[in-house]
Amino acid sequence: MAPDHRHHGRMTPLTPRPTMDDVARIAGVSKKTISRFINNSPDVSAAMRARVEAAIAQLGFVPNAQARALALRRSFLVALVHDGSDRGVREAVETGMLRAMEGSELALVLLPLRRGGTAELRAFLDRHAPAGVVLLPPLSERGDLAAVCDAAGTRCIRLGHDGGDSAADGTARTAMADLVRWLLDNGHRRIGLIGGPEDSRAARQRELGYQDALASRGLNRGPWLVASGDNSFTSGMEAACLLLELSPRPTAIVACNDEMAAGALAAAAGMGIAVPGALSVAGFDDTPLATMTVPPLASVHVPWDRLGHDAVMRLAGAASAPSPETVAQARPVLRASVAPIGEAARADLAAQAAIPR
The missing domain is CATH 1.10.1220 (Arc Repressor Mutant)
Known part of the structure; x- marks a missing residue:
């Protein structure tokens, strides 16, 4: 009752x-x-x-968000637009965005886009008139999606996109090179790479960092030490299986994101290859997944949660919020999935090298 x-x-x-x-x-x-x-x-x-604030405090007045939205012809939704890949990055950005929205009128909505997606995004903007849109990589690389937002008068933040200069690209490229150089400095000479989607600029920059490190030591990667993935766990596992069937096989594998690196760990476990005793594995992005694998995954840290937080602050009009449009300084984080090349790996290399061709 x-x-x-x-x-x-x-x-x-x-x-x-x-x-x-x-x-x-x-x-x-x-x-x-x-x-x-x-x-x-x-x-x-x-x-x-000051007079208005005092009156509001005296009365306990709470503005009606729906009425404000009607007056402004804009809702208080912020759309996080993604392509369904790289769940770890998406969840990290989402965490940061929700933290920034605490105590505000803003609300988060997730919008997955299929390939293409301009018509779907345009329809969403027309129907919901969000306060802003945050594009995740690789969608943030697409100027056509940003143009749809501009045409609708909707503010758009492109995470990981540098607007045309080389700052964000250079940061990711340098961080990948630093990670690979650590492996080289610790005895690894056959280092495989699991690359990202071929149409992803970010994935290309990470591969260039891998190549930079090898070139700095006078090494040639050889096309057979690179396998492509699509940022998913399954593609990482399949690519790692290809690399680990080579003879001599790599003593280290670096993947262009954490999900594919986790797939490489699973592939190694399925083939009975000890990590890091016989194989070192590392990822990129340092998402929460990196600390959940066995062993914990070395990775390149990108502060995606902070970038998500800063994106919301910018959309909310906080003058002090830094621009999230350039990826902040990335840096390698070493964990138990990498180690100096061990005697088991050295012996394996020597044995495979001795097999008649």
């Missing part, structure tokens, strides 16, 4: 919620001034703002 709000045997009327009219009356200003205050208009003076 619903409560009847009785008090001492008599009905107690519910206290009506304070309205903008009430706030305007207490503050001694017009309703339009209250609307400007709520919508963070610069036209409200500091003295007027």
Whole structure:
């Protein structure tokens, strides 16, 4: 039975919620001034703002988000747009975005796009009029999706995209080179790479970092030491199986994301190859998955959660929020999946080299 709000045997009327009219009356200003205050208009003076804030505190007034959305012709949704791949990056960005939204009117919605996707994105923007859109890689590399947002008047943040200069690309390329050089400095000479999608600029930059490191030691990777994946666990496992069937096989494998590196760990386990005793494995992005594998996965740390947080702050108009459009400084994080080349790996290399061709 619903409560009847009785008090001492008599009905107690519910206290009506304070309205903008009430706030305007207490503050001694017009309703339009209250609307400007709520919508963070610069036209409200500091003295007027203080009066309105005092009236709001006195009344316990809470602005109606739906009414604000109608007035602004914009909802308080922020869309995180992804292509369904690289779940670890998506979850890390989502965590950061939700942290930034705490206590605000903003709400997060996930929008997966199929290949192409411009018509689907356009329909979403027309239907929901979100406060902003955050594009995840590799979709953030696509100018056509950003153009759809521009045409709709929707703010768009392209995570991991540098807007045309080389800063973000150079950071990822350098970090991958640093990781591969650590393996080289610790005795590994046959290092395989599991690359990302061929149409991904980010994946190409990571492969270039791998090549830079080998070239700096006068080594030639050979095309047979590179296998392609699509950023998924399954593709990483399949690519690792191809690499591990080579003779002599690599003593280390570096993947262009953590999910494919986890697939490489699974492939090694299925083939009875000890990690890191006979094979070192490393990933890229340092998503939460990297600490959940056995052994924990070495990776290149990219602060995706912080980038997601900063994206929301920018969309919310926080002047102090740094731009998330350039990937922040990436750096290798060494964990138990990598080690200096061991005697087992050396012996395996020597034995395979001795097999007649």
